[in-house]
Amino acid sequence: MLKKVISSHKFPYLLFHLPTVPYIAWLSLKARSLFFYGACNPIIHHNGGGSRASKTYMLRNVDRKWLPTTILVEPDRPIDQIETALAAKNLNYPLIAKPDSGERGKGVVKVHNRDELLAAVRGKVHNVLIQEYIDYPYEYGVLYWRKHGERQGHITSISHKDLFHVVGDGTRSVWELASAQKDKKPFLDKAKELNKDRLDYVPVKGERVVVDFVGHRGRGTEVVDAGHLHSAEMLQVFDNITRDINGFYYGRFDLKAISPDSLQTGEGLKILELNGTASVPMHIWDPRLSTYHTYRELYRHWRTIYEISRDNHKRGIPYISFSDAISYLRGWLKSDQQEHA
Known part of the structure; x- marks a missing residue:
């Protein structure tokens, strides 16, 4: 019962993480820094990524075959x-537009024409990414980490x-089928907005129609633990992907795949985003997993971040200063207010 409550998309995000605060405080005390995590991924905080993590900066050295075709649009660039x-x-419509610096699916829109594209980029504070729409049937979150000097990394969440x-x-x-799903009622308004051009479409028997393309629990996505897909072959794929991302040691890949086998071979795999220490092992949202398992994984998550950060700090990588942390918070709040305006 407790897991069902805390796994709800309506449960306050900060309250969900409250049980981890004493442990994070203890790790901060050992590190002698409230912001020790800043040394975990220097590509984000110390290598030109800016006050907020830039998606394009983090992925700039990744082989293009793994990525959707993308252009970076500066604020107020002429249409x-x-x-x-x-x-x-x-690149042709439909396209995906999203902030180059953003989290948890905020500001991600699907654009179908020139007017929608203009609305997606007009008046933004940060750069916007315009990407090809990857219509693969499977989407995964893979948490991967590798300490400095290690030849092989680790996958701790799929x-x-x-x-x-x-x-x-x-x-x-489509609308009748969506409305019949009682557990999706909180997400119907958004689904109606996204599918206004096909609400009356009648899919043939067995046809699967995605009504919300953003893979987030706050948009109706159900998260399932897929740890059974872990293999030496899969680990090799992610070792290869990350080998040239200098300054990245810990984070979660959000990916589209043609099939589950794509994780094993790399064929038919596209990276939508790479998130740093702000990401969590997403399999914990699987309602079948216990509350104990959920927080055990979150403690392991923070312990690994601390260990990587400590080791990097010993090599001369600084923790985040207090002034930089305040600057980051201000930028986050400003962007958050804009995305909800």
Whole structure:
């Protein structure tokens, strides 16, 4: 019962993490820094990523085959220049627009035409990424880490994100099928907005139609522990992906895949985002896992961050200063207010 409550998307995020605060405080005391985690991934905090983690900066050295085709749009860039850049990359609608610096699916929109594209980029504080829409059927979160000097890393969480979708029965419309899912009621307004052009569409029997493309619990996604997919072959894939990301040691990959086998071979795999220490092992949201397991994993999560940060600090990588932490918080609040404006 308790796990069901704390796993709800309505349960306050900060309250959920409250039981980890004493442990984080203890780790901060041992590190002699409240912001020890800043040494974990210097590519984010100390290597040009800015006050907030830049998605493009973190992934700039990753082989293009792993990434969606993307352009970076600076604030208030003229729409004609944006369309020229899209044409040069052979990018066509629909497209995904999202903040280059953002978290938890905030500000991510699907654009279908010029007017929606203009609305997605107009008046933004931070750069915006415009990406090809990857319509692969599977989405995963993979938490990977590797200490400095290690040849092989570690995968400590694999989660399957089952996006809010409907399955056709040949008689009911997309909207009727979505409305029939009582547990999805809190997400129907957003789904209606996203699917206004196909609410009356009647999918054939067995046809799967995704009604919300953002893989987040606050958008109706169900998270399932997929730890059974872990293998030496999968680990090798992620070792290869991360080998050239200098200054990255810990984080979660959010990926699209053609099939579960894509995680084992790398074929049909696209990286949507790479998140740093602000990410969590997403499999903990699986309602089948106990509350004890959830917080045990979160304690392990923070212990690993501390150990990597401590080792990096010994090599001369600084922790985050108090003034930089305040600057980051101000930037986060400003962006958060803008995305909800």
